[in-house]
Amino acid sequence: MSGNTVRLNAISSIIATPPVKAGFDYVNSPTSEVWGKNVFSLNQMAQRLPKGVFKSLKKTITSGEPLDLSTADAVAEAMKTWAISKGATHYAHVFYPLTGLTAEKHDSFYDPDGDGDTIATFSGSALVQGEPDGSSFPNGGIRQTNQARGYTIWDVTSPAYITENPNGTTLCIPTAFVSWTGESLDKKTPVLRSMQALNEQTQRVLKFFGTDGAFVSSTAGAEQEYFLIDDNFFYARPDLLACGRTLFGSPPPKGQEFDDHYFGAIPERVQAFMFEVERECFKLGIPTKTRHNEVAPGQYEIAPVFEFANVATDHQQLVMTTLKKVATKYGMTALMHEKPFAGVNGSGKHVNFSMGSSDSGNLFDPGDTPAENAQFLVFCCAMISAVYKHSKLLRAVVASASNDHRLGANEAPPAIISIFLGDELNEIMQSIAYAGDVKSKKTTLSVGVDVLPPIPMHSGDRNRTSPMAFTGNRFEFRAVGSNQSIAGPMVAMNTIMAEALDEAATFLENTDTSTTEKLGEAVAKYVGKVWANCSSVVFNGDGYSDAWHEEAAHRGLPNLRTTADALDALKEQKVTDLFSKYGVLSEREIDSRYEVYAEQYIATVNVESNLVVEMAKTMIFPAAIRYQGELANSLANLKAIGIETDHGTISQLTDLIKKLQDSVGELETMKDGEHNCADVAAHCMFVKDEILPKMLEVRSYVDALEEIVADDHWPLPTFQEMLYIK
Numbered sequence: 001m002s003g004n005t006v007r008l009n010a011i012s013s014i015i016a017t018p019p020v021k022a023g024f025d026y027v028n029s030p031t032s033e034v035w036g037k038n039v040f041s042l043n044q045m046a047q048r049l050p051k052g053v054f055k056s057l058k059k060t061i062t063s064g065e066p067l068d069l070s071t072a073d074a075v076a077e078a079m080k081t082w083a084i085s086k087g088a089t090h091y092a093h094v095f096y097p098l099t100g101l102t103a104e105k106h107d108s109f110y111d112p113d114g115d116g117d118t119i120a121t122f123s124g125s126a127l128v129q130g131e132p133d134g135s136s137f138p139n140g141g142i143r144q145t146n147q148a149r150g151y152t153i154w155d156v157t158s159p160a161y162i163t164e165n166p167n168g169t170t171l172c173i174p175t176a177f178v179s180w181t182g183e184s185l186d187k188k189t190p191v192l193r194s195m196q197a198l199n200e201q202t203q204r205v206l207k208f209f210g211t212d213g214a215f216v217s218s219t220a221g222a223e224q225e226y227f228l229i230d231d232n233f234f235y236a237r238p239d240l241l242a243c244g245r246t247l248f249g250s251p252p253p254k255g256q257e258f259d260d261h262y263f264g265a266i267p268e269r270v271q272a273f274m275f276e277v278e279r280e281c282f283k284l285g286i287p288t289k290t291r292h293n294e295v296a297p298g299q300y301e302i303a304p305v306f307e308f309a310n311v312a313t314d315h316q317q318l319v320m321t322t323l324k325k326v327a328t329k330y331g332m333t334a335l336m337h338e339k340p341f342a343g344v345n346g347s348g349k350h351v352n353f354s355m356g357s358s359d360s361g362n363l364f365d366p367g368d369t370p371a372e373n374a375q376f377l378v379f380c381c382a383m384i385s386a387v388y389k390h391s392k393l394l395r396a397v398v399a400s401a402s403n404d405h406r407l408g409a410n411e412a413p414p415a416i417i418s419i420f421l422g423d424e425l426n427e428i429m430q431s432i433a434y435a436g437d438v439k440s441k442k443t444t445l446s447v448g449v450d451v452l453p454p455i456p457m458h459s460g461d462r463n464r465t466s467p468m469a470f471t472g473n474r475f476e477f478r479a480v481g482s483n484q485s486i487a488g489p490m491v492a493m494n495t496i497m498a499e500a501l502d503e504a505a506t507f508l509e510n511t512d513t514s515t516t517e518k519l520g521e522a523v524a525k526y527v528g529k530v531w532a533n534c535s536s537v538v539f540n541g542d543g544y545s546d547a548w549h550e551e552a553a554h555r556g557l558p559n560l561r562t563t564a565d566a567l568d569a570l571k572e573q574k575v576t577d578l579f580s581k582y583g584v585l586s587e588r589e590i591d592s593r594y595e596v597y598a599e600q601y602i603a604t605v606n607v608e609s610n611l612v613v614e615m616a617k618t619m620i621f622p623a624a625i626r627y628q629g630e631l632a633n634s635l636a637n638l639k640a641i642g643i644e645t646d647h648g649t650i651s652q653l654t655d656l657i658k659k660l661q662d663s664v665g666e667l668e669t670m671k672d673g674e675h676n677c678a679d680v681a682a683h684c685m686f687v688k689d690e691i692l693p694k695m696l697e698v699r700s701y702v703d704a705l706e707e708i709v710a711d712d713h714w715p716l717p718t719f720q721e722m723l724y725i726k
Contacts, residue, residue, distance in 0.1 A: 004623075004712050007721070010232035014725055017331060020272040024279065031282055038086070038162035039285040040079055040171075048078040061157050064199060064215040072124025079160060080109060080122035083171035086162050090170050091122065093130035093152040094314075095177035096187040097137040098596045100485045102317045103177075105132040105152070106170060127173065128154045137177075139185055139592055150185055152177050155192065158314045161284050174314050184589050187487035191310050194494035197582035198355065201498045204505035205382075206360055208513055209375045214357035218494050220312035223303040224319055225294055225347035225482050227335040228270060230725065233717040234333040238615055243608050244337035244483070245402065247615065248699055250706040251343040252720035255297070262295045267726050270300065273330045277302065280322050286315045296345040298723040306354065306474075309490045316349075316486050336483040339405035341719055346406035347482035353493050354474040355379075365473040374523045377432070381530040382504050383475060384419055386496035387468055388534035390578070391417035392558055392569035393496065394468070395479070397488040399563040399597065401604035403481035408561065413467035413478045415566075416552045416559045418539040420466035426540055432524050433531035465543030495584050563601045564684035570594040598680045605687045605695075609671060612695050616664045619715045620702050624657050627713045653708060660701040667694045 036043075042061070045054050053074045059065040083091065092104040107126075110118040130152040137150070152175035160173045177186035184190055199216045206212035234240050239247040256262075266274065274291050281288045281304075290303040302323070307315060320336055327334040339346035356362040363379045366372070387394065394417050398407075406412045421429065467479040480489050504526060511522040536555040541548060552559060560566040569575060570590055579585035585593070631650050638645055670690050677683035706714060 004715060006236045007715070007717050010230070010236050010717060011721060011725065013232045014230050017269075020269050020330070024276070026275070026279075031279070034279060035282045036285040038164070038283040040082055040160040041285065042159075044082060045075075045078070048082060049074060057156065062215065064196065067156055069124070069128065072128050074124075076122045076124045076127040079127065079171065079173075080120060083162060083169075084109065084120060087169045088162060088171045089168055091126075092170050092172050093132070093154075093175045094172045095132075095152050095175045096313075096317065096485060096487065097177060097185060098139070098187065098593065099137070099600075100187070100483075102321060103132070103137070104172065105130060130175065132177075137185060139179070139596070150177060150179055155188060155310065157192075157308070158311050159285065164283075183586065183592075187485050187491075188310065188313070190491045190584050190589075191313055191487050191494075193584045194491045194498070194582070195309055197498040197584055198494045198501075201501040201505060201582075202355065202363070205378060205501050205508070206375075208508055208519060209360075209372075211357075211360040211375070214359040216355060216357040216360065216363070218309040218353065218355045218490065218497075219306040220309050220354075220486060220490060221304050221306040221352040222312060222316050222319075222480070222486050223290075223301055223348075223350040223352070224316070224323070224336075225299060225301045225349065226323055227296070227298050227340055227347065228273070228300060228327060228332045228726075229298060229335065229722045231328070231331050231333055233722045233725075236717050237722075238619075239608075239611055240333075240335070240340070242611055243604075244335060245340045245405070246342070246719070247608060247612050247695070248620070248702040248706070248716065249342060249719045250703040252718070252723060254720075254724075255344055256295055259295070261293050261297045261299070264293045266291075266293055266300075269330060269332075269726055273326060273332065274300070274302070276329070277322055277326045280326060281319065284315070284318055284322075286318060288319075294345065294347075296341070296723070298341075298726075299345060299347065306352065309494065313485065313487045313490060338400075338402045338481045338483060341723065342405075343719075344723070346412060348406065348412055348478060349480045349482045349484060349486065351477040351480050351486050351489055352471070352474045353477055353490075355497070362473050364470075364475065374520055377523055377527050378504055378508075379501075380421075380425075380470070381429075381527050382497060382500035384421075384538065385503070385530045385534050386493075386500040387417060387419050388537040389500075390492070390496045390575075391537060392560065392566070392572070393492055393575055393578075394477075394489075395558070395560045395566045396569040397492045398479045398481060398484065399560075399566040399601075400481055400484060401563060401601045401608075402483055403479075404562050406481065407479060413465055414543050414548070414559070415479075415561045416543070416549070416557050417467050417479070418537050418543070418552070418557065419475075420469040420540055421538055422470060423540060425470065426538065429527060429531050429535070429538075433528040433535075466539070467543070491584060495578060495582055498582050499578055562688050563597075564688040567594055567598055567601070567684065568681070570597075595680060598684050602680070602683050602687055605691055606671075606674075609667060609691050609695055612698050613664055613668055613671075616660060616698055616702060620705060621657070621660065623713045623715050624653065624660070624705050624709055627709045628653050628657065630710075630713075649708060653705070656701050656705050656708075660698065660705070663694065663698045663701060667691070667698060670694055 042058060045057060049057065053071045056068045056071050057075060060067045089110065090106045090108050092106045094102060094104045097103050109120040109122055111121055113119040132150055132152060155174045155176055158174035160171060162169050163172055176189040176192065178189060179185050195217055198218055202216040203212045237246065239245065278288050287305045287307065288302055289305045290301070292301055294301050302319065304315065323334040336347065354362055354364045363375065366376045395415060407415045467477065469476045469478065477489055477493065480486060507526050508522055511525065513519040513522050537557065539548065549559065571594055576587050576590055579590055580587060628650065631653065635645060635647065635650060674683065674686060677686050
């Protein structure tokens with residue numbers, strides 16, 4: 001079957017797809033009845049556990065108290081009974097290795113009883129600890145291949161849940177994953193460590209405002225952008241199948257220039273898919289709130305409300321899994337790659353970050369009382385200080401080969417990490433620092449001294465070009481890639497905030513705060529100190545403009561455009577000192593992450609470059625040659641009967657075919673030389689400086705050929721077909 005036949009069959013199959021049928025009875029089974037039905041929630045625990053066990057467990061979950069292991073057997077028995085009542089035959093320890101994906105090891109509840117029957121068993125030890133083979137997960141040198149032992153450890157703060165399959169259900173238990181020596185092999189463990197560090201330092205600050213005590217957690221709500229394309233197109237594109245993005249493709253005649261897709265009416269097939277995604281999320285207790293069309297054709301977004309950082313991290317993985325699983329039921333594929341289609345907007349995962357407790361409330365929320373306003377100023381300035389000191393680290397934790405295609409493009413923040421505050425809040429900070437007057441459009445209470453002015457709520461517009469934008473009561477970290485786990489960004493933000501709050505607490509502890517007025521003066525001094533040292537990271541303008549790149553360089557802000565440039569931040573001594581001081585990552589664990597992420601960058605580009613060569617040789621070149629032959633034959637026939645025509649097209653075609661052959665050959669030669677790289681850092685730079693530019697050169701010739709080769713010869717589904725045919 002020719003490539004073009006595959007294309008035409010794909011289009012015919014989509015056109016012939018019958019209308020979407022209801023997948024469930026949404027009238028007689030409303031959302032209120034399915035919410036959390038597959039979650040072993042606090043409510044389920046209260047019903048099934050002895051009161052003493054439940055109280056102990058609840059303290060661990062809500063207040064960060066140490067887990068009482070003596071309760072594990074009772075919890076395991078209740079969890080097993082609940083799971084079996086929902087049809088479960090197996091349980092799985094779910095963990096998050098450094099691949100960024102989800103891993104699970106399944107074990108049956110049922111064991112032979114010795115009398116020819118089986119008995120369902122699940123002990124406390126089996127709940128608390130599992131032992132998957134850890135030898136084949138990326139570890140960055142922490143362990144040798146022959147050292148396979150790894151442990152999964154129950155994360156009691158993230159609820160267990162049931163996953164459904166047409167043939168059964170499985171009890172899933174969120175866990176951490178560590179080596180035999182106790183070193184982290186996963187993304188969950190550092191999240192939990194960083195949350196603990198953040199709470200400890202936050203309590204030191206909150207005692208000055210009388211709101212300390214209740215466990216303070218960071219919270220997150222991650223907006224997930226994604227594309228949907230029909231499966232028929234997906235399987236006809238080897239690059240989408242293997243790489244998640246199109247390595248070739250000419251821009252469609254109509255792109256996103258009309259802005260007609262953004263928040264437009266959702267196609268029926270897509271909306272049916274969204275309904276089922278949300279219903280599956282509701283069963284798992286994932287609080288999805290928003291759905292809409294995104295800017296690019298074929299692009300969409302789902303967004304949840306805030307949850308504790310570790311639960312939000314787990315739920316984000318489940319959201320991505322659910323999007324992919326449900327899409328297949330509707331004959332579509334959900335693409336989470338940051339830039340699946342060149343020339344149209346890519347996809348991010350905007351992480352809305354805040355922190356708070358049941359006593360203190362949201363610590364990034366400007367308050368209505370003098371104490372709340374002063375408290376807000378301290379936490380806001382701590383964030384400014386944290387981002388200023390560790391902008392390289394924040395860039396490194398969102399670095400990947402795929403996100404490099406998005407950062408700095410017209411729909412994404414630049415690779416320069418800065419903070420947006422809004423004009424009013426910016427003026428307030430300046431006035432405190434420089435003891436000037438404050439102009440505010442709203443009237444609220446001050447903190448009792450003239451130098452601390454009123455803090456207006458929602459004191460500025462939103463800035464979609466800023467990597468870290470204050471949006472009224474949270475900071476939106478917009479540089480995170482759509483395909484990434486939010487664990488790395490959360491670890492970084494938790495830890496840099498812990499350090500900044502440590503410094504703030506130390507400053508206040510060494511300053512006279514004996515009265516309300518003295519506290520206000522101390523806060524003013526802290527704000528002034530931070531602003532004087534760190535305000536260069538605050539930028540309220542257009543992050544897309546060339547002028548900002550020039551100004552950022554003048555300010556001394558780093559512009560780490562690629563993963564190869566950004567990952568070096570993980571090797572800086574101040575990053576090692578930061579994570580070591582707060583017990584989040586040891587030097588060995590940090591080194592392992594640098595090795596893993598660098599190797600993933602190299603491996604990603606290696607797969608893509610291999611496929612560029614293969615597709616160019618086996619699909620594009622044959623199609624172009626066939627068309628060249630057909631065109632030459634037609635011109636010869638016309639000449640034979642005395643008709644002379646313009647030979648410009650065949651000359652252009654011949655020239656492009658020659659350039660394509662030459663560039664593919666050069667790419668192959670370059671790839672053969674990769675083994676000469678001295679180390680992983682040199683290999684990353686070689687990939688960035690040599691391989692990727694040559695891949696783009698090959699692409700330029702292929703895309704030019706797509707625009708002149710006859711449609712009935714072109715083997716690949718086009719952007720126009722993939723983005724618009726639903």
